[in-house]
Amino acid sequence: MTMSEQKITISNGQLNVPDHPVVPFIEGDGTGVDIWPAAKTVFDAAVEKAYNGAKKIAWKEVYAGEKAFNKTGDWLPQETLDAFNEYLVGIKGPLTTPVGGGIRSLNVALRQKLDLYACVRPVRWFQGTPSPVTEPGKTDMVIFRENTEDIYAGIEFQEGTDDAKQFASLLQSNFPDRFSKVRFPQTAGYGIKPVSEEGTGRIVKSAIDYAFQQKRDSVTLVHKGNIMKFTEGAFRDWGYEVAQKQFGATDYEGGPWQIAEKDGHKVIIKDVIADAFLQQILLRPAEYSVIATLNLNGDYVSDALAAIVGGIGIAPGANINYVTGNAIFEATHGTAPKYAGQDKVNPGSVILSGAMMFEYFGWQEVADLIYKGLESAIASKKVTYDFHRLMEGATLLKCSEFGDEIVRNM
Ligand SMILES: NC(=O)C1=CN([C@@H]2O[C@H](COP(=O)(O)OP(=O)(O)OC[C@H]3O[C@@H](n4cnc5c(N)ncnc54)[C@H](OP(=O)(O)O)[C@@H]3O)[C@@H](O)[C@H]2O)C=CC1
Ligand SMILES: O=C(O)CCC(=O)C(=O)O
Numbered sequence: 189m190t191m192s193e194q195k196i197t198i199s200n201g202q203l204n205v206p207d208h209p210v211v212p213f214i215e216g217d218g219t220g221v222d223i224w225p226a227a228k229t230v231f232d233a234a235v236e237k238a239y240n241g242a243k244k245i246a247w248k249e250v251y252a253g254e255k256a257f258n259k260t261g262d263w264l265p266q267e268t269l270d271a272f273n274e275y276l277v278g279i280k281g282p283l284t285t286p287v288g289g290g291i292r293s294l295n296v297a298l299r300q301k302l303d304l305y306a307c308v309r310p311v312r313w314f315q316g317t318p319s320p321v322t323e324p325g326k327t328d329m330v331i332f333r334e335n336t337e338d339i340y341a342g343i344e345f346q347e348g349t350d351d352a353k354q355f356a357s358l359l360q361s362n363f364p365d366r367f368s369k370v371r372f373p374q375t376a377g378y379g380i381k382p383v384s385e386e387g388t389g390r391i392v393k394s395a396i397d398y399a400f401q402q403k404r405d406s407v408t409l410v411h412k413g414n415i416m417k418f419t420e421g422a423f424r425d426w427g428y429e430v431a432q433k434q435f436g437a438t439d440y441e442g443g444p445w446q447i448a449e450k451d452g453h454k455v456i457i458k459d460v461i462a463d464a465f466l467q468q469i470l471l472r473p474a475e476y477s478v479i480a481t482l483n484l485n486g487d488y489v490s491d492a493l494a495a496i497v498g499g500i501g502i503a504p505g506a507n508i509n510y511v512t513g514n515a516i517f518e519a520t521h522g523t524a525p526k527y528a529g530q531d532k533v534n535p536g537s538v539i540l541s542g543a544m545m546f547e548y549f550g551w552q553e554v555a556d557l558i559y560k561g562l563e564s565a566i567a568s569k570k571v572t573y574d575f576h577r578l579m580e581g582a583t584l585l586k587c588s589e590f591g592d593e594i595v596r597n598m
């Protein structure tokens with residue numbers, strides 16, 4: 189770290205961002221090699237344009253995934269976790285998770301190890317973006333996905349192993365009635381879904397805080413509580429309790445919906461069952477604004493909503509702990525391996541994740557330049573393959589060229 193490069197810190201809940209903050213980044217597997225350089229070009233150009241050299245990011249590469257494994261033999265080196273702790277805020281490209289066996293998700297591990305409990309994914313439509321629905325502008329939601337619990341905790345027992353047998357016999361001897369409901373106990377794999385009052389409380393609080401800060405009119409708790417009563421159902425009940433106890437909410441139209449008011453702004457807290465929600469986001473999206481939901485629902489809902497406003501090529505996100513200030517910004521999509529190294533995919537998701545990071549810093553000017561550049565590039569129909577295949581008369585750009593086009597339009 190040179191003299192002028194400094195660490196981001198937090199005091200009394202307030203982030204202190206110096207003019208030359210050190211920001212750790214993970215390039216990412218697969219298309220990470222394409223989207224990260226394009227995004228970095230946009231970030232540096234936007235900061236330079238906004239502050240004329242008075243502010244500048246000191247990027248610090250840290251390793252995870254294949255690049256880390258090839259260098260160190262470790263998929264997620266302790267050094268990387270230490271850097272995110274030390275410098276507080278970072279950004280990452282996607283990391284591969286094999287299906288069925290092999291390593292568990294490094295993306296999930298980063299969120300859990302750093303306790304980045306809020307996965308925040310805004311979903312809005314940019315003018316001119318191709319969409320499968322007739323009025324994509326009606327979709328304007330921000331997902332608050334619980335990021336540390338649920339089936340994602342990774343407590344699983346593989347079919348046929350001694351562990352699975354031991355777990356099944358533990359269930360059988362302690363909870364015979366419930367065990368008798370397992371249809372094929374000898375050939376089943378088992379998974380555990382922890383959902384706590386604390387975990388629910390902090391994500392729902394973050395969502396309601398956000399709704400008040402951003403003058404949003406509702407927070408919807410999305411759950412499957414009719415079937416999973418003591419996990420997803422409890423999420424709904426604890427969510428309403430948070431609204432009542434922490435925000436002074438009262439029954440709305442006889443309950444269970446709640447209404448809270450602060451400084452003259454009203455927020456309705458409501459709930460919907462997850463399957464019904466997935467049809468309503470297509471039919472009545474304008475009725476939803478801030479969404480608070482569990483980990484797995486949030487994963488599904490993120491990609492479904494992203495598709496409505498143009499696809500996961502422009503779906504940004506952040507993983508945040510609002511208490512420690514720790515945050516890692518990342519795209520909603522994955523490594524898209526079939527396109528890796530082709531300079532082809534849309535770098536928009538990681539670029540917009542960066543814009544969210546600059547907003548988190550309080551560098552709104554930088555974020556605004558990025559939004560302007562991206563919107564103008566799309567409006568002039570100079571786009572990557574994902575938009576190009578859905579747009580009439582568009583010019584096809586490579587990943588890097590789309591980044592350059594954003595810079596030209598800032
Ligand atoms: N946070 C993370 O790091 C995440 C990691 N993953 C991991 O990524 C790997 C691949 O997962 P997969 O299920 O294929 O999902 P991906 O999100 O990687 O890709 C699915 C499809 O989405 C489209 N897509 C993805 N990225 C872009 C982009 N930048 N621009 C335009 N379109 C894009 C492509 O659609 P099309 O084929 O139509 O062109 C692609 O085939 C897995 O190992 C998974 O675990 C997944 C999600 C998040
Ligand atoms: O970690 C992974 O590989 C997938 C995670 C994911 O799909 C997500 O966070 O949206």
Ligand SMILES: [Mg+2]
Nearest residue numbers: 487490491520
């Ligand atoms: Mg996902």
